[in-house]
Amino acid sequence: MIKGNYKMNPLGKAILQFWRSSIGRKIVVALTGVLLVLFLFGHVAGNLLIFQGREAMNSYAQFLHEMLHGQGVWIARIGLLVAFVLHIWATISLTRENKEARNARYACDNTVQASRSSRIMIWSGLTVLAFVIFHIFHFTIRVDPDLANLPDTAYAAENPGESRHDVYAMVIKGFQNPLVVLFYIVGITLLCSHLSHGVASLFQTLGLRSRKTSGFETKLSWAVAIALWIGFLSIPFAVMVGALKNKPGGGHAEVAPPSGAPVAIADIHEG
Amino acid sequence: MNLTLKVWRQKNPDDHGRIETYEAKDIPEECSFLEMLDIVNERIITEGGDPIHFDHDCREGICGTCSLTINGIPHSKERGITACQVHMRKFRDGDTIWIEPFRARAFPIVRDLVVDRTAFDRIIAAGGYISVRTGSAQDANALPVSKDDADASFDAAACIGCGACVAACKNASAMLFVGAKASHLNHLPQGQPEKDRRVLAMVRQMDAEGFGNCTNQYECEAVCPKSISADVIAKLNRDYAIAVAKEATTAS
Numbered sequence: 001m002i003k004g005n006y007k008m009n010p011l012g013k014a015i016l017q018f019w020r021s022s023i024g025r026k027i028v029v030a031l032t033g034v035l036l037v038l039f040l041f042g043h044v045a046g047n048l049l050i051f052q053g054r055e056a057m058n059s060y061a062q063f064l065h066e067m068l069h070g071q072g073v074w075i076a077r078i079g080l081l082v083a084f085v086l087h088i089w090a091t092i093s094l095t096r097e098n099k100e101a102r103n104a105r106y107a108c109d110n111t112v113q114a115s116r117s118s119r120i121m122i123w124s125g126l127t128v129l130a131f132v133i134f135h136i137f138h139f140t141i142r143v144d145p146d147l148a149n150l151p152d153t154a155y156a157a158e159n160p161g162e163s164r165h166d167v168y169a170m171v172i173k174g175f176q177n178p179l180v181v182l183f184y185i186v187g188i189t190l191l192c193s194h195l196s197h198g199v200a201s202l203f204q205t206l207g208l209r210s211r212k213t214s215g216f217e218t219k220l221s222w223a224v225a226i227a228l229w230i231g232f233l234s235i236p237f238a239v240m241v242g243a244l245k246n247k248p249g250g251g252h253a254e255v256a257p258p259s260g261a262p263v264a265i266a267d268i269h270e271g
Numbered sequence: 272m273n274l275t276l277k278v279w280r281q282k283n284p285d286d287h288g289r290i291e292t293y294e295a296k297d298i299p300e301e302c303s304f305l306e307m308l309d310i311v312n313e314r315i316i317t318e319g320g321d322p323i324h325f326d327h328d329c330r331e332g333i334c335g336t337c338s339l340t341i342n343g344i345p346h347s348k349e350r351g352i353t354a355c356q357v358h359m360r361k362f363r364d365g366d367t368i369w370i371e372p373f374r375a376r377a378f379p380i381v382r383d384l385v386v387d388r389t390a391f392d393r394i395i396a397a398g399g400y401i402s403v404r405t406g407s408a409q410d411a412n413a414l415p416v417s418k419d420d421a422d423a424s425f426d427a428a429a430c431i432g433c434g435a436c437v438a439a440c441k442n443a444s445a446m447l448f449v450g451a452k453a454s455h456l457n458h459l460p461q462g463q464p465e466k467d468r469r470v471l472a473m474v475r476q477m478d479a480e481g482f483g484n485c486t487n488q489y490e491c492e493a494v495c496p497k498s499i500s501a502d503v504i505a506k507l508n509r510d511y512a513i514a515v516a517k518e519a520t521t522a523s
């Protein structure tokens with residue numbers, strides 16, 4: 001860290017001091033937490049379009065990628081990445097300090113009212129981190145060629161010369177693998193455990209909670225956790241029970257994929 | 272009643288320390304927890320042993336000196352009282368009772384169950400006071416204080432600085448103590464001139480002492496013998512954010 005006597009710009013000094021302080025870092029955790037929760041709501045709302053069918057889902061994905069001439073998605077990604085990194089950096093450093101501060105454990109350890117979720121925040125958080133990394137490789141970068149090469153054939157037929165990714169088919173295909181679904185369930189469940197404590201907690205960190213309002217914050221926290229759990233997991237669940245199927249065309253006429261594009265949809269019909 | 276005590280024994284700050292077992296026989300049900308320890312100690316002394324060291328002073332729940340973690344909960348599982356106010360009738364014949372010191376890096380063990388809580392004194396010295404021109408007392412109604420502020424300040428002022436909040440916190444955080452001491456003054460007109468400086472100085476001293484960070488689990492308010500609410504922590508967070516923002520924008 002910065003040592004020595006040279007004169008530092010006062011604003012820089014204030015920011016550094018804020019970051020180093022316990023409450024300062026906690027406020028960073030809370031503010032980045034708010035941003036991430038808002039993102040999750042946007043994300044789940046977009047995902048649920050899958051129940052409206054291929055056209056709705058793929059148009060939405062196309063819109064995200066073409067927003068602000070294709071820059072919008074990058075602005076969002078960079079913003080999220082910064083929030084995520086700050087959140088993780090701050091929480092890991094806080095957690096390490098906390099372990100040091102209670103350097104000796106009680107031989108008879110007891111807990112009066114701290115919830116289980118509140119006590120595993122670092123573990124639920126790190127699982128979410130692992131899940132997010134997997135999720136990005138799976139559906140964003142698409143390292144699996146079977147998921148990468150999925151042109152939206154109906155769209156290509158209607159818009160000659162254009163192409164877009166068939167996100168609808170990719171999601172349904174991605175959830176054919178039970179191990180993927182299992183990791184998805186574990187990741188989302190721990191995320192919701194994280195938020196069942198985190199949402200109420202951020203009100204306290206930002207100084208907005210009091211004894212009078214604490215009932216509201218606890219309920220809101222659970223409502224957020226349960227709504228996101230149902231929203232995110234409804235999709236793999238619907239795929240597993242066969243409610244969501246990758247029927248070709250999705251209401252459009254079935255067309256042959258443009259020559260040269262690998263045929264990837266055919267092999268998962270009813271399979 | 273007959274009890275088995277599992278007591279933390281530690282000769283000095285450098286000793287590793289260990290749990291030792293004592294059979295406490297024929298303890299009168301009507302005696303207090305500390306009196307029970309007195310009886311055990313007298314027997315230890317009679318047998319030529321080294322008595323169990325523990326802190327106590329008023330023995331009526333007002334000084335904040337007693338500092339025992341009883342069965343893993345500072346001041347025992349009884350709510351809103353100090354260890355010295357716990358009575359043996361709350362236990363059952365044949366119980367095993369674990370007695371440990373308040374544990375925190377910022378509260379080093381001096382001996383057995385006695386810990387050094389001077390970190391709290393240094394936090395108070397950093398800003399837990401107001402500077403006033405003393406002289407003749409002011410007219411009682413010259414400084415109006417709203418009922419809500421008076422109540423909030425009074426509730427915070429009930430803190431006896433025992434350190435149970437630190438001992439109960441999973442992170443050994445001192446936020447309930449610091450929140451109480453800062454709120455007590457920050458709610459009142461007399462506390463306003465030094466409010467920002469106070470909050471910054473107390474929080475920075477708290478961090479420097481090696482206390483942990485609050486994770487909003489509220490173990491502190493559950494064990495506080497004065498039932499101080501974690502509202503004081505929310506207020507401390509708020510006051511700190513405001514003070515930092517002012518400091519950053521007015522720094523020259």
Ligand code: HEM
Pocket residue numbers: 026029030033034036037040087088091092094095121122124125126128129194195197198199201202203205206484485486487
């Ligand atoms: C989408 C992802 C995430 C969301 C929405 C989220 C949300 C939150 C929220 C709202 C809080 C409460 C803030 C407060 O107490 O004021 C929080 C706390 C916390 N988060 Fe996350 N988080 C996410 C990912 C992570 C990750 C990847 C980690 C891994 C290190 C993590 C670790 C923690 C920890 C340890 C806390 C507790 C901090 C404390 O109470 O001092 N979180 N999170």
Ligand code: FES
Pocket residue numbers: 326327328329330331332333334335336337353354355356
């Ligand atoms: S000895 Fe004074 S409060 Fe317990």
